[in-house]
Amino acid sequence: MIRNPNSGPMAWFGNLGVSLSGCLVLAFLLLPILIVLPLSFSDSRYMSLPLGHFTLRWYEDFFSSSQWLSALFNSFAVALASTALAVVLGGLAALGLRHPAMPGKRFIEVLLIAPMIVPAVIVGVGMYFVFSNAGLTRTYLGLILAHTTLAVPFVVVNVGSALGGLNQRLLWAAASMGATPLVTLRKVTLPLISPGLVSGGLFAFATSLDEVVVTLFLAGPDQRTLPREMFTTAREALSPVLLSAATVMVLFATLLLLLSRAATRRS
């Protein structure tokens, strides 16, 4: 007798079990984030159910506080600057890594990816030692350099995979028609790998926007970023203004996610 695994009551129950548990896990992933949205508009002080009346008070608190606003501004300024730096440095390096038989290639690759793997606390402590000697702690420059270091592997990986999908013959064709390497780069390579550059840049931006551990070591009172402000506030006491800050960050996350989807679809 041959059993068909795709029909019969056993299979039906099996499918039901898989669907049910799959949906439960999905709910576990999503609900904690989504629950923040309605709570941030509720006037219940305890941030709990039942939802109170609709209010914008927590957003008012957020957008009228110079502390939160400057944190928001700092986060953006640092993320923009470190993304720009990471895209330039990482993009150039990814182009360099295309060389097929470079001595020491494996070693360089490991070096460029390492900031992604080494625990943030270790990077933070090391930078704290070195940057404080160089006078870079408590400065924007120090923070931007640190965030660039953590973000650059994402650019290298994304641009690298875009370059991997690049048709080498197009470059040969351009060269055979007399284009110099620089012209080939500008007119052929860059347009073709721009989705990789964009998604690498978005990853870099998100990394900087999310970074808090290294920031805690390096930033002074002037360099409060949004995650750092959330961390110090949450450490003291839960307050509803955290919910509005969280909602603002969830919106950015959604925006970045959709942009990165659009970028990968284009490639």
Next chain:
Amino acid sequence: MSASVINASSPVVARKDRGALWRAYGLLAPLVVFLVLTFVGPIGTLLWRAVADSELPQAMPATARAVSDWDGTSAPDERLFKPLVQDLKAVSPRDLAAAARRLAYEAPELRALLMAAKREAGDLDGSSARMQQLDPRWLENATWQTFKRASGPVGTYHLLSAVDMKHDYQQGLVAKDEAGLYRSILGRTFGIAAITTLVCVLLAFPLCVFLDRRTPKTRNALLLLILLPFWTSILVRTTAWMVLLQDQGIVNAMLLKLGWVNSPLHLLYNRFGVILALVHVMLPFMVFPLLAAMSGCNRLLVQAAYSMGARPLRVFFQVYLPQVLPGLAAGALMVFIVTLGFYITPALLGGPADQMISFYIAQFTTGTLNWGLASALGLVLLVATTLLYLIQAHLARRSTGAK
């Protein structure tokens, strides 16, 4: 003739190749230099500080030389006292304070002992009798062993402290008094990471099977729902759990309403809350490699096994699981590695007994300023992470290579 043409053409190719090579190095140079300054340098400094012991040799060079030459087992005598007195007369208060702090890491009473000796330095002549009169502890072997362990400029004191050991010159390696403190922190860190990994595997498996059975269009839509938490700041997710799990929070409100509990459960500031939030943060890291392994799995083999009458359990363990195991292992190790270094989530959701090694590294760096111990603990974490990552990279290569 033809040979000479070949000979003439090959250097041209070689020259061109060399040009391409230099161009490639030139493109890599800015980032490599940048990372050497902002990443390799800092990590190297951390590693150096884990073995450096410079406070005592800096403040009291003659004493440091003398204790290095001393065998560590014989009774202390004037060969040690003379340089000590000589150094005490010359040392600046700032250097002496640094040296005293270093000695106090190991033996807190040595700070007062050293400061008292500094005050009396003018009356001391370095004779045993005079030292005995000043404080009998100066004649004890244990006091000078502490000096010897700190005599630098490089030593194993901090590294051994990070695993609760001490080098005793009479007995060899011995356990420190405050037995097991850092080893238990290390064990706790590995334990939390292991439980988090296990729960992630258990939750990711049904989710991935579910996703794997959808049509590509539905699957992509559902993947978007998993990517959203992935892109959302860890801090947002951690604060969301704080809000949910607090005593008046939604979870407790629902449990009370359902009548399952009579008074709110304490879900925050304990191990449960930490692991729950860690699982939530790490689950996407598990889902992506596992889903990739599942969609690369050969369905025909499963059908073939069924057609030959194998029972579902046997098909699962002997046919299906071996195919997804490399992806599963790669994902699980990734979760484990990243969890080992977590700082934010335990700091916000855990109590004092739930803090992981990163918390203590941060604490010793900016709180108590014991940089040697912070660096030594950092080195332990770095070594663990690197070893596990090498295994992970090997597994990931095998799982993609098999496809």
